[in-house]
Structure formats: structure tokens, C-alpha cells
Amino acid sequence: MKEKTGLTKNRREFLQQLGMAATIPLLSSFPLSAMQAEKKISKRKENKLGVALVGLGSYAEGQLAPALLQTEHCYLAGIVTGTPSKIKPWQERYGIEDKNIYSYENFDSIANNKDIDIIYVVLPNSMHAEFVIRAAQAGKHVICEKPMATTVEDCDRMIQACTKAKVQFSIGYRLHFDPYHLALTKLVKENSIGKLKSMSAGFGFSIAPNVWRLDKTLAGGGPLMDLGIYCVQAFCYLSGKEPLAVTAKEGVKTDLKRFKEVEQSISWTFEMPDGIIAEGSTSYEDGMNFINAKTEKGLFELKSAFSYNGIHGKSSLGTLDFKPTNQQALQMDDFALCVKQNKLTRVPGEMGKRDVKLLMAIYEAAKTGKRIVL
Structure with a gap:
């Protein structure tokens, strides 16, 4: 999606089709009675920051909104949607006031709303830049879902807009707050079982046809943009290092209709500092x-490594076992605290830009067959 302003009918239709129903539970999976919702809402404190979700697709509906009932430092204050039929159910479930409901057309007027402190952009990838920039211009702190954008140039524009507006900017990297991933990062950092030599990671599943993630204009690419980014992220935070070079290869397409515009699968190898080799793979057909x-x-190792829950881990020191946590609640609470305390987030826009740059290098390596120096 290349246009930077306005909202065409075509874009609205895509927004109404957001999400991956086959892989992300919908809101109905998190039933709350009106009394329960009201009780949750009544617990709001004056020092809680108000969050507005931009885009009410599966992730916002099934993960972020329920997580905001568990947060201590922020709460769901507003919504932005192009689908009027969604408004009433969200209001009934979360007690959202009429004045805190926006469309994409009147979104910029959110600047005058003191209930909204943070805007969370949960739109198709190609729309991230436009709405992050508009949110910053409205004077609101911003969280943007991954990947940050579909081009490095858009990443630069987003960072510049937030810097100019003097607002905090974070990427929705939930696993930076997951206890299993944090434990392994600490294990490597403290050299508990010796220096890291090699890593491998894979994330994939069979995607349904006719979803926006298969539209290259909206998604920017296929499973690498959506799932492979988790592997790229893991290689960086587990090692504490950034890749030096990459080689890559796109997999064979077995469904030319479904994968007409994007890759079905792709694999790559990062050369990292200290001789570390990191091999990644991702697919919209094969499970991993x-x-x-x-x-x-x-x-x-971690199994179900990138899931919302049900992660299992072990190392040479023993089994990892942590009580269940809500990754999204931890992520959003941390950002709210960063805003309150005027401190930098651990997952800033600069990190998102780095990752988009790495994704583009993987695509270039796969397309050219060359080793790309980073």
C-alpha cells in the first residue's frame, strides 16, 4: 500500500478481513460476562494510561484487548475501526465511551482526546507507517505491531515523526517479555554453559487462502515478514549480536494459486560475530x-518457541519451567511504565528498523543467490 493519506474503499475492505483465524483465537475464546467486564473496568486507576487500538482484527480482538484487562499500568480506552458493526460489541465488552471511538477518516482528531495516551497500530504491514506517523503528529505515544514497516525508508519516516513529536515509540515484540526467552538470553549473557556456537530456529504453519497476508502490497512479503521475523529477532537477542552477512534460498511453491504474490517458504543462514552460525526457516505451509x-x-532449546503460551524449554543445566504469563500484558505494561517514567523502551523503533533491514537482505540474498554483507 503506497498511498500515505486517506482511506480508500479497497483498504477498508482489507481492514475488515484482518487476521489469521486459523491460528489466533478470536474474542469469543475469552468470554466475559457484562458483570465481569464492568468489574474489570471499575478497577481503573487515575494513573493508568489509556490505550487506543487501531485496527480490530484477530490479534487486537483475541489477544491485545483481553490482555488490557490484565494490565496494571494501562487500559483499553479507545478503538479505531472502519467497521461500524464492531463498535457496539466492543463497547459492551470493554465499556468504551462514545467519545473514544474513531474511524480512519477522523482519526487525527484523537489529538484532542485526553483519555488516549498510547496508540497501538494493529493494521496490515503496509499501513503501519501512515498511522504511526499520524499518531505521533497527534501527540500520542505509539506501539506498532511487527514488522515495523515494509521498507527501511518507511521505518526512517516513522522514527523521525516520533522524534519530532517527542513521543515514545515501541514495536510489539512480545517475546522480549516472555520468561522463557528472557531466561535463555540471560543464560547466554552470563556464559553459564559456555560460548554460543550455533543456533537454528523455525516458525511456520499452513495459512488459509484469501487473507491479506498473502497480498504482497499489504504484507510486504510472505512468511518471512510475518513469522520469520521471530527467528531473526531470536538470533539477535539470544546472542546479543547482529548478523554480519546472509545467504538465503526461497523454497519451492507447491500451491501457485495461494502463493501467487509471496513466497511459500524461505530459509537463510546468518554469519554472526565470533563465528556463530544462525540458520532460520519459515513457511506458510509446513508446521515448525x-x-x-x-x-x-x-x-x-525451546519448543512452541514463538507461541503465546505452552512454551517448553530446557538447557544443559535442566528444564525451564515458568508459570503462565500474558506476554501482551507484560509488553504493554512495560511500555506504559516507560511513558510514565520517561525511560526508553527495550524494543524501540530503531530495533524494528534493524529487523526490516535484515528481512530485506534475506529477500535480496534469496533473489540474487549472493552472499549479502550487512
Whole structure:
């Protein structure tokens, strides 16, 4: 999506089709009675920051909104949608006031709403830049879903807009707050089982046809943009290092109709500092969800590594076992605290830009067959 202003009928139709119903539970999976919702809402405190969700697709509906009933430092104050039929159910479930409901056309007037402190952009990838920039211009702090954008140039524009407006800007990297991922990052950082030697990670599933994620204009690419980015992220935060070079190869397409515009699968190899090799793979057809790593003195792994819950982990030191947490609630609470305390988020726009740059390099390596120096 290249246009930067306005909202065409075509875009509105895509917005109404957001999400991956086959993989993300819908709001109906999180039933709350009116009394329960009212009780949750009544617990709001004056020092809680108000969050407005922009885009009410599956992720906003099934994950973010329910998580905002569990947060301590922020709450769901507003919504932005191009689908009027969604307004009443959201109001009834979350007690959202009429004055805190916006369309994409009147979105900019949110600047005058003191109930809204943070705007969370949960739109198709190609629309991230437009609405992050508009949110910043409205003077609101911003969280943007991953990937940050579909081009590095858009990433630059988003960062510049937030810097100019003096607002905080964060990317929705939920796994930076997950206890399993944090534990393995600490294990490597403290050199508990020797220096890291190699890593491998994969994330994939079979995607339904006719969803916006298969539209290259909206998504910017296929599973690499949506799922492979988790593997790219993991290689960086687990090692504490950034890749030096990459080679890659696109997989064979077995469904030319479904994957007319984007890759069905892709694999790549990062050359990292200190001789570390990181091999990643992602697919919109084959199921995979893991992280494995070898060190000088042992190994570690995560299964269901990138899921919202149900992660299992172990290392040479033993099994990892943590009580269930809500990754999205932890993520949003952390950002709210950053805003309150005027401190930098651990997942800033600059990190999002780095990752988009790495994704583009993987695509270039796969297209040209060359080793791309980063």
C-alpha cells in the first residue's frame, strides 16, 4: 500500500478481513460476562494510561484487548475501526465511551482526546507507517505491531515523526517479555554453559487462502515478514549480536494459486560475530516452531518457541519451567511504565528498523543467490 493519506474503499475492505483465524483465537475464546467486564473496568486507576487500538482484527480482538484487562499500568480506552458493526460489541465488552471511538477518516482528531495516551497500530504491514506517523503528529505515544514497516525508508519516516513529536515509540515484540526467552538470553549473557556456537530456529504453519497476508502490497512479503521475523529477532537477542552477512534460498511453491504474490517458504543462514552460525526457516505451509542452540559446554532449546503460551524449554543445566504469563500484558505494561517514567523502551523503533533491514537482505540474498554483507 503506497498511498500515505486517506482511506480508500479497497483498504477498508482489507481492514475488515484482518487476521489469521486459523491460528489466533478470536474474542469469543475469552468470554466475559457484562458483570465481569464492568468489574474489570471499575478497577481503573487515575494513573493508568489509556490505550487506543487501531485496527480490530484477530490479534487486537483475541489477544491485545483481553490482555488490557490484565494490565496494571494501562487500559483499553479507545478503538479505531472502519467497521461500524464492531463498535457496539466492543463497547459492551470493554465499556468504551462514545467519545473514544474513531474511524480512519477522523482519526487525527484523537489529538484532542485526553483519555488516549498510547496508540497501538494493529493494521496490515503496509499501513503501519501512515498511522504511526499520524499518531505521533497527534501527540500520542505509539506501539506498532511487527514488522515495523515494509521498507527501511518507511521505518526512517516513522522514527523521525516520533522524534519530532517527542513521543515514545515501541514495536510489539512480545517475546522480549516472555520468561522463557528472557531466561535463555540471560543464560547466554552470563556464559553459564559456555560460548554460543550455533543456533537454528523455525516458525511456520499452513495459512488459509484469501487473507491479506498473502497480498504482497499489504504484507510486504510472505512468511518471512510475518513469522520469520521471530527467528531473526531470536538470533539477535539470544546472542546479543547482529548478523554480519546472509545467504538465503526461497523454497519451492507447491500451491501457485495461494502463493501467487509471496513466497511459500524461505530459509537463510546468518554469519554472526565470533563465528556463530544462525540458520532460520519459515513457511506458510509446513508446521515448525522451535529454537535450538549449541554452546561450548552444552545446548538449549525451546519448543512452541514463538507461541503465546505452552512454551517448553530446557538447557544443559535442566528444564525451564515458568508459570503462565500474558506476554501482551507484560509488553504493554512495560511500555506504559516507560511513558510514565520517561525511560526508553527495550524494543524501540530503531530495533524494528534493524529487523526490516535484515528481512530485506534475506529477500535480496534469496533473489540474487549472493552472499549479502550487512
